[in-house]
Amino acid sequence: MSDWTETYRPTTLSEVRGNNKARDKLEEWATSWDDHRDAVIVHGSPGIGKTSAAHALANDMGWPVMELNASDDRQADVIERIAGEAAKSGTLTAGESGRRLVILDEADNFHGNADYGGSREVTRVVNDANQPIVLVANEFYDMSQSLRNSCETIEFRDVSARSIVPVLRDICRREGIEFEEEALEKIADDTSGDLRSAVNDLQAVAEDTSRLTVDDIVTGERDRTEGIFDFLDTVIKEAGAEAALRASYDVDENPDEMLNWLEDNVPKDYAGAELADAYEFFANADRWLGRVRSSQNYSYWRYATDNMTAGVAASRREPKGGWTRYGPPSYWSKLGRSKGTRNTRDGIAERIAEREGTSVATARREILPFLSAITHHCKNRERTVQMAATYNLDESEVSFVTGSGKETNKVESIVEDAEERIAETTVEHSGSAFFQPDDADSDGSEDTASATERPDDTDADRQSPASSNESSSAESTAETAGHESDDDQAGLNDFF
Numbered sequence: 001m002s003d004w005t006e007t008y009r010p011t012t013l014s015e016v017r018g019n020n021k022a023r024d025k026l027e028e029w030a031t032s033w034d035d036h037r038d039a040v041i042v043h044g045s046p047g048i049g050k051t052s053a054a055h056a057l058a059n060d061m062g063w064p065v066m067e068l069n070a071s072d073d074r075q076a077d078v079i080e081r082i083a084g085e086a087a088k089s090g091t092l093t094a095g096e097s098g099r100r101l102v103i104l105d106e107a108d109n110f111h112g113n114a115d116y117g118g119s120r121e122v123t124r125v126v127n128d129a130n131q132p133i134v135l136v137a138n139e140f141y142d143m144s145q146s147l148r149n150s151c152e153t154i155e156f157r158d159v160s161a162r163s164i165v166p167v168l169r170d171i172c173r174r175e176g177i178e179f180e181e182e183a184l185e186k187i188a189d190d191t192s193g194d195l196r197s198a199v200n201d202l203q204a205v206a207e208d209t210s211r212l213t214v215d216d217i218v219t220g221e222r223d224r225t226e227g228i229f230d231f232l233d234t235v236i237k238e239a240g241a242e243a244a245l246r247a248s249y250d251v252d253e254n255p256d257e258m259l260n261w262l263e264d265n266v267p268k269d270y271a272g273a274e275l276a277d278a279y280e281f282f283a284n285a286d287r288w289l290g291r292v293r294s295s296q297n298y299s300y301w302r303y304a305t306d307n308m309t310a311g312v313a314a315s316r317r318e319p320k321g322g323w324t325r326y327g328p329p330s331y332w333s334k335l336g337r338s339k340g341t342r343n344t345r346d347g348i349a350e351r352i353a354e355r356e357g358t359s360v361a362t363a364r365r366e367i368l369p370f371l372s373a374i375t376h377h378c379k380n381r382e383r384t385v386q387m388a389a390t391y392n393l394d395e396s397e398v399s400f401v402t403g404s405g406k407e408t409n410k411v412e413s414i415v416e417d418a419e420e421r422i423a424e425t426t427v428e429h430s431g432s433a434f435f436q437p438d439d440a441d442s443d444g445s446e447d448t449a450s451a452t453e454r455p456d457d458t459d460a461d462r463q464s465p466a467s468s469n470e471s472s473s474a475e476s477t478a479e480t481a482g483h484e485s486d487d488d489q490a491g492l493n494d495f496f
Contacts, residue, residue: 036152037129042136082125120144228253
């Protein structure tokens, strides 16, 4: 039996269900592409039709499709192929309008950050593209800020149950399957907005019956992941070491997230020696997770999971009863509150990294603290102005680095001076680009005339050998300084 998700994939945008506004916005982006020439990021939960919508769009526009996946092991090859397709225009392989659609699936998987160069290179390709590009992503904020800022964005939302049911009904009719309406509603409700999972569930149940009933859905329901709160009860209060470890297999959380949940909620039931033992196991788990991050060897996850589940259960000294109000990790709320600040920090770090030729991590960890120290509260005004000019910082970014209020007159005046300095530098580096040739000719004529009128042997024209050498040395120094200031990679050297 063929895969129904492929067999019944929408072929036009009008067949895409549950995201009418996003669908219309995607169509508008495509029809006006020649006017703006921007790439677009289509993002949302897995299984809601993002990639299908991109293919349906290409079909409506008559554009051939080049689809690539960012999860490919050889990401350099992926980027080269994107660049190759995106750079072409008007070839025999293009569609009616000389266009083809480049679809980059799982675009949030370029290592999750710009430090490895993947996101930076994709951003360059996107900015220089001669063909429309759709980047499909599950986690929008896992993409680098520079890449997000270079593209239009369209969010696809989870598909409602009332939009999923008509799709399932249509498939049943095409496949000749009798059904109870309640059975389709049950499938739609159980898949939590994931249309692809709903179609897969329908196919799994329909293989064994000619008439679909609610009882078939209940008895044939696939295994569901255990709720996180039930898991916390199992590990902290009820199970032994082995059962606690087995319970972790059914939780839809990775070990990092699981550790956050456990270490925040264990103190609500444990105290004294058992709490100390539990946190010793958490420390061991954290060390293993650190090895995963440093080595990218995910086989170490099992040792982290052993410690945080079996270890915590083994730390229990006495039975735990009653109901405990467990809550999400406080770490998450801190991340939410600091999201704007982190975005500002990362934006500055990316700009520094691009200018200084270093990684974003190095810029964030080593250069930013240095800049903060030498410009603290804008006390060294000259260096603060030079920093703002070098990295083109606005008020909020200068405030972030220096620790000063962004709406103070001091910060505003620094940014104004920095903008003036940028403008002056642009003019200085432009040569004669901003001047008419006539000006240069008239200046040259005047100099020639005055040189002719002056006697050759006047005191004004005489120079001693020493003064002549000093003049030559000064000109050489000025010339060298001019070359250094023209260097785009001067960066921090401009401060000193």
